[in-house]
Amino acid sequence: MRTSKWAVLAYVAIILFGILAALPNVLPVAVQQQYAAFLPVNPVTLGLDLKGGSHLVLEVDAAGLRKARLNTLLDDIRGALRAERVPTSSARIAGDSIAVKIADQADRDKVLPKIQELAIPVGTLGFGTASSDIEVATADDTITVKLTEAGLSERMTAAVDQSLEIIRRRVDQVGVAEPLIQRVGSDRILVQLPGLQDPTRLRQLLGSTAQMSFHMVDTSVDPNTTTPPRGVDILPGANDGAKYAVESRVAISGERLADAKAGFNQQTNEPIVSFTFDSQGARQFAEITRDNVGLPFAIVLDGKVLTAPRINEPIPGGQGQISGNFTAQEATVLSALLRSGALPAPLTIIEERSVGPNLGSDSIRMGIYTGLAGFALVVSLMVVLYGAWGMIANVGLLLHTILTIGVLGMLGSTLTLPGIAGIILGIGMAVDANILINARIREETEGGAGAMKALDIGFNKAYATIIDSNVTTLSGTILLFMFGTGPVRGFAVTMMLGIVISMFTSVTVVRLLMREVVVRRKMKKLEIPSLFGGVPHLPKISFMKGRYVAIGMSAFLSLSSVVLFFTPGLNYGIDFSGGIQVETTSKSKLELATLRHELEGLNIGEVALQEFGQGQSVLIRVQRQPGGEQEQTVALNKIKDTVAKVVPDASFERTEVVGPTISAELARSGFLAVALAMLAILFYIWWRFEWHFAVGAIAVLLLDITKTIGFFALTGIDFNLTAIAALLTMIGYSVNDKVVVYDRMRENLRKYKSMPFSELIDMSINQVIARCIFTSMATALSLVPMAIWGGDAVKSFAWPMIFGVIVATTSSIYIGGPILLFLSRWWKDREATRSPGIETAKS
Structure with a gap:
């Protein structure tokens, strides 16, 4: 129980720094700005669900990228054929490759090296071996050109990087404050814009490839024809719904644009976009307008004709304007698109979410109120259970909450509504360590230990259990972070921080405070009475006698839940169903x-x-x-x-x-996270205990999960990503409960080696039953305000968690022990039947 002065100073420094880090979150903005230089970190960044804004996930069109590369390659191959005087019609696109059919061997021999020269180096693969973006193969009279995966992968990386920069320029030009634009995975881009309620303009800005070009209109072709002649395309109008017969040949490429600005026509006061070409574009523009006076000239953006004005006179200055049925906002967006350049590939919006500022402020208010209410309920419970000693635990809880907020600020994490739920739940679960410690101290005191000895042994015995239970909870939370997205990851971050910080506040800080009280009061005996006086002795309930009834009821409820899963089924939320x-x-x-x-x-x-x-x-x-x-x-x-x-x-x-892409992925990753969490827990318990403990824990866990799934089906609560978060948290909590019971069983197995296993299980459960019930009460009380007043955003988390806590506690008391007993007896019977055979073989 001795702690060096240096360690105490380190603890004090950590606490003071944590308080300073959390302080900016409660100071008014004016005070924050005044003392910004003295504060160690900035306030915690609020997520879009708390301050309002738009969230979009865009995916680079891989098929479009492949098609664009094939078309470019086809043009290059036809150029090579033209140079060698081979008919260009022999080259065509066939699926995902280009087939060049040349009957003459001599022509093939001339063309093949030219085609091979079109390969672009991709870099090095493996041991410095160079790779290219195409594979060229010959068979009979056909040369086949295929795109390589390495080439497509590098092209995709380049396209995403280029798209990121173009999106940044476009967003900057429309003046959105504090945008978050980052790459997600290999082919996606996340865009979050605080304060932008309606993402319609953003969608238009980001979804357009902005491939602009200038073409002559062929007035000799009927625009309503379905079979235009070669070299002419029928394109729709972007605003008027008309059709235009446009020459396929690009007269001037959009790459020649030097600038574009939104403005108003001085005569009609209509919004227009004026543009300026670079020097080469200006020369081309002057030649075209000189040679085609009286003919219409189409300005095409992303396959649609913006406008097709008639050339009245030559325009030598390289400047022009686009007019049409624009609003001022549309003109601003179009000019931003033209200035920022064309995207290398089309972008598809696969997920879009927006939250208004009013809803965000309501969420903040709700989060604060439910958090304070949950904290007050947990604090009251600790005082009721442990009297004045409960206040020391409450000091640890308060520090736990402050340090969690402080560390979130230091890490630069974004706080979301599920993140607030994670902090509130963390408060309830952090009490677990204090309940374990106080229960152990009470036991040692009843065994005749003095104050300091009871404190020392109580903390030491509780420590191993606390570590085991927290590791199992942490394993599920880490998987939730790995496979979750957006707000769910925010919940996982706050839960992980809460678990780790509780090891410091609930063990180290509380231990120092309790030791200081014992030393200063020179206590001979450390008694921890409840608010209502003394604590009754341990119960002597025989749980194993009723094991058949308990398992039967549990199996019946789980089977009923499986039936409910199919009929009426889960109410899948938008995350999974799209x-x-x-x-x-x-x-x-x-x-x-x-x-x-x-x-x-x-x-x-x-x-x-x-x-x-x-x-x-x-x-x-x-x-x-x-x-x-x-x-x-x-x-x-x-x-x-x-x-x-x-x-x-x-x-x-x-x-x-x-959209369908993201919903399928969310469903797959959510269920995979649940399965992997169970596997991780299985291996950890197997490593820390024995195989039948691990199998027993997973068996009970499956019963708990099926009942919780049945609860979702029965109540009709949305089964979405937040529900997956609740399931994973419930898994961690359930195993946490089982580990506490198993840890006591393991301890008693060492102490009472000759005691029948069924009696030892009963004794172990009776020893920890108070802890199981009190921890469940604390966790449930922290969640009740959230469930009642939290709203739809966290309802699919809070109510299932409360139900899951009740199920997990009852299964730890009534189901875990009987299953463990059955497994143990089955293993002993199996070993007994195998032993005679082994001896006979030896003789």
């Missing part, structure tokens, strides 16, 4: 019947409306649209337009669009 979700609010009461009628007339599938907030708010859910991600975006725009028509004063508090 689709669209829009929350809208009005100042007056909403007419749901009218709104439902108008939305159903859009032919976008099943529409579900959920009314809340005294009839002034509604949650609109629409199933995933047939097709890809683009169809989801089109449906969202239809929904918003319809709501705005039916409810003129409607404000969109939250929108979510999850």
Whole structure:
């Protein structure tokens, strides 16, 4: 129990620095700015669900990138054929390769080296061996050119990097503050823009490839024809819905644009975009306008004709303007697109979420209130259970919360609504160490130990159990961080920090404070009474006698849950099923019947409306649209337009669009995380205990999980990413409970070697039953305010967690022991039947 002065000073320094790091989060903004130089870290960054804004995930179109490379390669191959006087029609695209069919051997021998020269080095692979982006092979009279995976991978990396820079320029030019733009995985880009409620303009800005070019219009071709002659394309108008017969040959490339600005026509006051060419583009523009006076000249952006003005006179200055049915905002976006350059490949928006500032401020307020309420309930419980000694545990809890916020600030983490839920849950679970320690001290005191000895042995015996239980919880949380996305990862971060910090506050700090009290009061005996007086002696309940009834009831509930899983099934949220979700609010009461009628007339599938907030708010859910991600975006725009028509004063508090790609990936990664968490726990318990302990823990865990799944099916609560977070946390908590019981069994096995195993299990459960119940009460109490007042965002986490805590506690008491007894007896019987055979073989 002795601690050096240097260690105490280090502990004090850590606590003071943690308090200073957390301080900016409670200071007014003006005070923060005044004393910014003296504060060690900035306030914790709030996520979009707390301060409002837009979140988009864009995916580089791999198929488009492959197609673009094949088209470029085809042009280069035809150029090589032309140079060798070989017909260019012999080269064509066949699937994912290019086939060049040349009957003459001599021509093939001339062309083959030229085609091989088109290969672009990709870098080095393995032991310095060079690779290229194409493979050239010959068979009979055909030369086949294929794209290599290494080449496509490098091209994808380059495309994502280039897209990142172009997106940054585009976002900067429309003036969004504090944007977060980063690469996610190999082919995706995450864009988060605080404060931008409506991502429509952002979607237009980021989704457009901005491939601009200038073409002559062929007036001799009917634009309504379905079979245009070679060299002419029929393109739609971007604004007027008309069709244009445009020459395929690019007269001037968009790369020749030097600048583009939004402005207004001085005569008509209409929004326009004026542009300027570079020197080479200006010469080309002057020649074209000189040679084609009186003919229309089309400006094409991403395959659509923006405008096709008639050339009235030569334009030598290299300047022009684009006019049309633009709004001022559309002109600004178009000029930003042109200035930033073309994207190397199309970008598809596969996930879109936005939160209004009002909803964000409500979430912050709710998080603070439910957090304070949960903290107050846990503090009250500790005082009730341990009287004045409970106040020391509460000091540790307070420091735990402060240090968690401080470390979040130091790490630069983003705090989300599930992250607040993680902090609140962490408070409830941090109590576990103090309950274990106090229970151990009580036991040692009852055994006749003096104050300091009881304190010393109590902490030492509890420490191993605390380590084991925290490692099992941490394993599930780490997997949640690895496989989760967005806010779920925020929850995992706060949970991981809470678990690690609780090892310091609940063990080290509390131990020092309790030792200081014992020394200063010169206590001979350390008694920890509850608020209502003395603590009753350990119960002597025979759990093993009722094991058949307990296991039977558990099996029945789990089987019923499996049935519920199939009928009626889980209410899969938008994260897993994909689709669209829009929350809208009005100042007056909403007419749901009218709104439902108008939305159903859009032919976008099943529409579900959920009314809340005294009839002034509604949650609109629409199933995933047939097709890809683009169809989801089109449906969202239809929904918003319809709501705005039916409810003129409607404000969109939250929108979510999850396409088929991202929903499938989220579902796969979520369920994989649950499976891997169970495997990690199995191996850890096997390593720390014995195989039948590990198998028993997993068996009980499966029973707990099936019951929780049944709870989701029965209540109809959304089964989404937050629900996966609840499941993984419940797994960690459930095994935490089992580890405490198993640890006591292991200790008693060493102490009472001749005691029948069934009696030893009963004794062990009776010794820890108070701890199991008290820890569950603390965890449940921390979650109750969140479940009642937390709203839809955390409802799918809080209620299942409360249910899971109750299930985990009852299974630790009634189910874990009997299963362990069955496994132990089965193993002994198996060994007994094998032994005679072994002896006979030896003789």
